[in-house]
Amino acid sequence: MVLCPVLGKLLQKRVVLASASPRRREILSNAGLRFEVVPSRFKEKLDKASFPTPYAYAVETARQKALEVANRMHQKDLRTPDVVIGADTIVTVSGLILEKPVDKQDAYRMLSRLNGKEHSVCTGVAIVHCSSKEGQLDTEVSEFYEETTVKFSDLSEELLWEYIHSGEPMDKAGGYGIQALGGMLVEYIQGDFLNVVGFPLNHFCKKLVELYYPPRREDLRRARQDSIPPVDSFENLSDVEAGHSEPAHGEAGRGWDGPGAGGDQQAGSAPKADGYRTAEPPPFPADLLELIDGFKASKALFTACKLKLFDVLKDEVPQKAVDIASKVDASVCGTERLLDVCATLGLLEKSDRGYRNTESSNLYLVSDGEHSLHDFIMYNDQHTWNLFTHLESAVREGTNQGHGALGRKAQDLFQDGPLQSKEDQLRCVGATHGLAKLTARPAATAFDLSRFSSACDLGGCTGALARELAREYPRLQVTVFDLPDVIEHVSRFQRDGPETARVRFLAGDFFRDSLPRAELYVLSGVLHGWPDDRVHALLRRVSDGAGPGAGLLLVEAVPDAEDREARPGLARCLDALLRPRGRERSLAQYRRLLEQHGFGDVQVAPAGHGLAALLGTRVAP
């Protein structure tokens, strides 16, 4: 049985494993591959110093091993193999490449270097496709490498020597075999276990997918726009034509239209129960696969932000993966992959000279930029990501699970409990600031507010909206009223500008402390975070403080906003389910709330990005 369908592509071919390693043989035959073994005679003595990285050395050695066998077989019996597979495993520690020990002393030296530390195990693999034209061998080489981190425990001299005397280290890179006695030396590993044993089977299968199922052009285009690279998994590919190398995809780039949408079934063939004719495979579900991969794209972005990759690349000059890796203190191979994913997602530009930020990444992803969403992204990574792992129980029970984040104010976040440290608080304020900057301008300009000379933004956090109001209305004085823990952090987010003098910050709790007097009260993104009783309590306090003619401006995300497409309704709706206290309300419900609390003549205007603005005027009691 061939569990991974893409291996079936090799079943009809003459495949040769150019290796004497019993581990490689076992890994590949366990996977269902049929092959001959012809150990390579290539001497592993390339000049290591001439390679820019250890993995480049391993890949080149693997390539030479495979080519030597391909050439020898071709010359010897003119029975050219179809595919030759070569591999080379090395251990690297502190910049040093360790291969197989030459004697026991050498094994001791190697194991002492690894003792108590992390090291990398890297396997380079070469897949050589061969053909013979007029007696000449023609080869096409595909290569890749895989890196795994291994950590050794602190080991005594005695134990090391006992292990060396077992004889196990001698034919193994780094002087140990993780699959046998050497497993006892290992505290943990990060990455593919089989890669350490000598052959990265998972990556090999992915590489075969890349070779035998090349992505269609429209998939690549779409992937560049908004997803991770299409060849990321191999499990979903069927192999109806095992042994042939035609792509398994249908010709047309049909999306996730559901059964029957293809419209080009062959007349005459019998329909099956699922609506498809036997001779015709169903449309390739590209959009669905993209959706399945969506979380990986988010996590790649989160990780790149966490490593501050975009900070490293904020200068115009492109940089190489190896330099970036050392600046962010990460492995070269891991960093390179992440950089490539970011380039595919359109977050970075990649050229021969290296990687650099796109304009949009410079604007939004650099951590200290004026418009940075870095804190918001980190908030999503640390809190929302975990929160959404509880979605199933939230859906089953219909109860709130904890702490939602989308569109929330620092007010909500601070009262949710786990954000106790100053660092957490600062991140929340930064997250709220990043979002508020995006929505402040349309909110400030939704109505003509020039009749007011003073405003109070309740829960206004860093004053992003307050500044926009002050900028738009030159005689307006704005007070930002928020919790002391929020106000403590706002100075970090202030920029110079002529409106700065007309914005002041006041610390207080709008449920308990007296509210500043103002002609216009603003509640932007506040009410959705509270249940009805709290909303009524807050509006009552605002209404009591507002004199006749005073305004109340509400800005909220509503399901019936005119441009709701701007923010996926689904995500917002799920967020509401997961939010601890709040609830989503319709435009009509917000209008009723205003009227109930003495604000009449309610006007409504879109405020962009799925938000609506409502402006009510206090009627005389």
Ligand SMILES: Cc1cn([C@H]2C[C@H](O)[C@@H](COP(=O)(O)OP(=O)(O)OP(=O)(O)O)O2)c(=O)[nH]c1=O
């Ligand atoms: C680190 C480690 C390596 N190894 C083995 C895998 C490889 O067989 C060997 C590294 O040497 P290689 O030179 O990669 O391979 P090889 O000499 O065994 O076989 P060939 O060159 O003919 O392909 O070390 C383990 O078996 N377990 C381990 O934990």
